Amino acid sequence: GAGVSQSPSNKVTEKGKDVELRCDPISxxxxxxxxxxxxxxxxxxxxxxxxxxxPDKSGLPSDRFSAERTGGSVSTLTIQRTxxxxxxxxxxxxxxxxxxxxxxxxxxxxxxx
Amino acid sequence: xxxxxxxxQNLTAQEGEFITINCSYSVGISALHWLxxxxxGGIVSLFMLSSGKKKHGxxxxxxxxxxxxxxxxxxxxxxxxxxxxxxxxxxxxxxxxVFGQGTRLTINP
Numbered sequence: 001g002a003g004v005s006q007s008p009s010n011k012v013t014e015k016g017k018d019v020e021l022r023c024d025p026i027s028x029x030x031x032x033x034x035x036x037x038x039x040x041x042x043x044x045x046x047x048x049x050x051x052x053x054x055p056d057k058s059g060l061p062s063d064r065f066s067a068e069r070t071g072g073s074v075s076t077l078t079i080q081r082t083x084x085x086x087x088x089x090x091x092x093x094x095x096x097x098x099x100x101x102x103x104x105x106x107x108x109x110x111x112x113x
Numbered sequence: 114x115x116x117x118x119x120x121x122q123n124l125t126a127q128e129g130e131f132i133t134i135n136c137s138y139s140v141g142i143s144a145l146h147w148l149x150x151x152x153x154g155g156i157v158s159l160f161m162l163s164s165g166k167k168k169h170g171x172x173x174x175x176x177x178x179x180x181x182x183x184x185x186x187x188x189x190x191x192x193x194x195x196x197x198x199x200x201x202x203x204x205x206x207x208x209x210x211v212f213g214q215g216t217r218l219t220i221n222p
Contacts, residue, residue: 031208033208033209033210035210041214042199042212042213042214042215043199043201043210043212044212045209045210045211048208048209050208056207056208056209058209059209091155091156093156100143100144100161100203101146101158101161102146102158102210103158104148104155104156104157104158105155106154106155107155
């Protein structure tokens with residue numbers, strides 16, 4: 001596709017369950033980011049992938065959060081044993097080689113009951 | 114204190130007015146970004162700048178590196194400009210973005 005896509009668009013889960021969120025970046029983009037936007041809060045950085053380099057995980061809020069990027073393309077953000085405070089919109093963005101502009105996906109709205 | 118501060122947090126204006134949203138930052142940056150987020154919509158990148166001024170249609174973004182300050186201006190504002198405008202900076206030496214809290218702009222007809 002032409003843009004960054006994310007799935008699912010909405011996810012409702014029960015506290016304690018694990019969830020997986022998927023991001024398909026723009027084809028050819030080497031950099032991929034995950035961000036979180038909690039209700040009433042600003043955006044916060046979670047994790048950054050660049051090519052084959054070790055990811056920058058400095059924004060992950062706890063060890064329940066992990067992410068991987070397979071084959072330098074699709075990425076999955078996994079949240080284990082979800083808590084109510086994990087409820088937020090999770091946004092993915094990708095960036096090409098030449099420019100610093102990031103292109104954002106539509107986000108996944110996660111609700112933990 | 115947040116590394117990126119925006120003002121005002123909320124702004125309501127009448128159609129046609131000239132709009133200014135301000136952003137100050139306290140860290141070394143490689144670039145500053147202005148983003149737009151419509152209600153229920155995704156985020157669109159408006160500008161990325163590291164010096165000077167950029168213009169796109171009715172939108173103008175400026176940055177003063179010495180003063181660590183940027184402004185986003187909208188000329189001849191229109192109700193469709195109503196959105197949340199977010200300032201973000203690329204931290205020097207890192208790739209992650211650090212975001213301001215956003216400015217909610219409402220333009221009334």
